[in-house]
Amino acid sequence: MSEATKSVFARKALTTIGWESDVLIRVDATGRIVSVTPESGLESGAYAVDVLLPAQANLHSHTFQRAMAGLSESRSPAGRDSFWTWREIMYRFLDILDPEDIEAIAAFAFVEMLESGYSSVAEFHYVHHQPGGGTYAKFGELSERIAAAAGTAGIGLTILPVAYMQGGVDGRALAGGQLRFGNDLDHYLKLAEEAKKAARSVSPDAGFGVAPHSIRAVNERDLQALEQQFPGVPFHIHIAEQIPELEEVQAAYGQRSMSWLLDHMPVSERWCLIHSTHMNEGETARVAASGAVVGLCPITEANLGDGIFNGVHYLNAGGRFGTGSDSNIRISPSEELRQLEYSQRLRDVSRVTLARDGKSCGRTLYDAALQGGAQALGRSSGSLEPGNWADMIALDTENATLLGLSGDRLLDGWIFAGDRHAISDVWSAGRHVVQEGRHRDRAAILKTYKARLASILERV
Known part of the structure; x- marks a missing residue:
């Protein structure tokens, strides 16, 4: 679909009207x-599929962590593991990666995203140096590597260069693995321009946004400067992910993380609040009212032991959300939605907790994540309608998990029983x-990834 107008014919498709034939x-x-x-006929040259859906956008990814899968599941000598002990492993791991490693890992992770049903991704890219x-000869070397990997895989990229300026809310200096992330404001502005150019070099649908890592890593002055310096683009931030984070911010600022952010920054539709795991009821209502998207990564949040997002209250308040693969330990939009719903069921000892508006649970979750993901990426996608990018996936109704199902039950079957x-097919723009x-290029991309991974594991 790169030279002339082409067409796809679906026996069933989920359009803005609903299921149509x-x-x-x-x-x-x-x-x-x-x-x-x-109600069209199958025209000559059209590519025919059973069921066509708008494709999901992956709103939060750190691709380099894909190669860490299996390296952080042993209990540490301290006896109680957490996000913070995992983070030390991650810092040691990233310290051995070179640009070729980072590009190869990203390309393979992007392949897995596409095969699992994501057609686009917001790469929360924080390894810069x-x-x-020390800086590379080309200041934006690693942004260019991420963009090149996206081009190789053919995924829709929104690159989010991360601002990381201090080691904690007390302003302490960066240390260890964090040194690869760090920039002062002037250097970050230069880096952002390099990242924007790299994204534009990939494809017309590639985008750019800004990502202050967290209110631990960026102080209030610089956070406000970034918000003002980059108007109108996606603005992503980690927030309220960990209880120790809340305690650190409370001690320094006298407020919980989310309350401080809402009181001090103009949180709006262009914001994506990553994780938001630990919100009280007042914060939940305020975030929902802001129009911001909460970026949920239930597989990673479960793997890291973050806690359970208050999805029931948030959706009742009209909150918007999308999903991301974050650490990429397991890449699957259907499983992210499944994990989200199951976490609510386990906590509340209930079933079908997030279904809304008379829709099935799978349909409710899929529709919400479509809209939230597109909003978070600033991407014209999330629905099959003229003017949007052709971000689409086809389901194979001969798959055992979908046999005999139709309408919303297809989504329920895929999300709660399938993978x-x-x-069968995925289109990105x-x-x-x-x-x-x-x-289409799995074999070649996997071959490069396997060679780089073997070298990485020799260095770990």
Whole structure:
């Protein structure tokens, strides 16, 4: 879908109207949807699928952590492990990665995202420098590597260069693995311009946003400067993820993390509040009213022992959310939604906790994550309608988890019983990158990843 207007024909498609039959979707040479026509015939040259859905956007990823899978599951000598002990392992791991490693890992992670049903990703990119903090000859070297990996895989990229300026709310200096993240404000502004150029070099649908790492890592003055310096672009931040974080912020600022942020910054629709795990009822209502998207990463949050997001109250308040693969220990939009719902069920000793508006649970979750993900990336996607990028996935109704199902039950079957094997095809801005469940360049990208990973594991 790169040279001329082409079309996809779906026997069933989830459109802005709902489930419709015999839907013909035409896509232009730029990768945007031109028309969506139900009750159509199968025209010559159209690519036919069983079921077509808008594809999810992955709103939070650190691709380099994909190669850490399996390296942090042993109990430490201290006897009680947490996010903070995991973080030390992560710092040691990233300190051995070179630019070729980072690009190869990212390319393979992007392949897995596409095969699992994500068509775009917001890469929360915070490894900027050499081990020890020295800059590369090209200041934006690692941003260019991430962009190149996205181009190789064909995924829609929103790059989020991360601002990381201090080691804690007390302003202490960065140390150890954090040195690869660090920039003062002037250097960050230069880095952001390099990242923006790198993204633009990939494809017309690539985007750019800003990501102050957290209120631990960026002080109030610099946070306000970033918000003012980059108007109108996605603005992502980690917030209220860990109880020790809340305690540190409370001790320094006299407020809980989320309350401080809401009181001191103009949180709005362009903000994505990553994790937001530990909010009280007042904060939950205020975030929902702000129009911001909460970026949930339930698989990673479970793996790190973060806690359980208050999804029931948040959705009751009209809150917006999307999902991300974060540490990429397991990449699957359907499993992120499943984990989100199951965490609520376990906490509340209940079932079907997040279903709304007479929809099934799977449909409720899928619709909400579509809209929240598109908003968080600042991407024209999330629905099959003219003007949007052709970010689409097809489900194979011959997959065992989908047999005999139709309508919303297809989503329930995929989310609560299926996995990526139920996906036959994926398009990202019209790029037909997955066919018959397999990425078009999987073999070559996997070969490079395997070689780099073998070298990495020798150095660990």
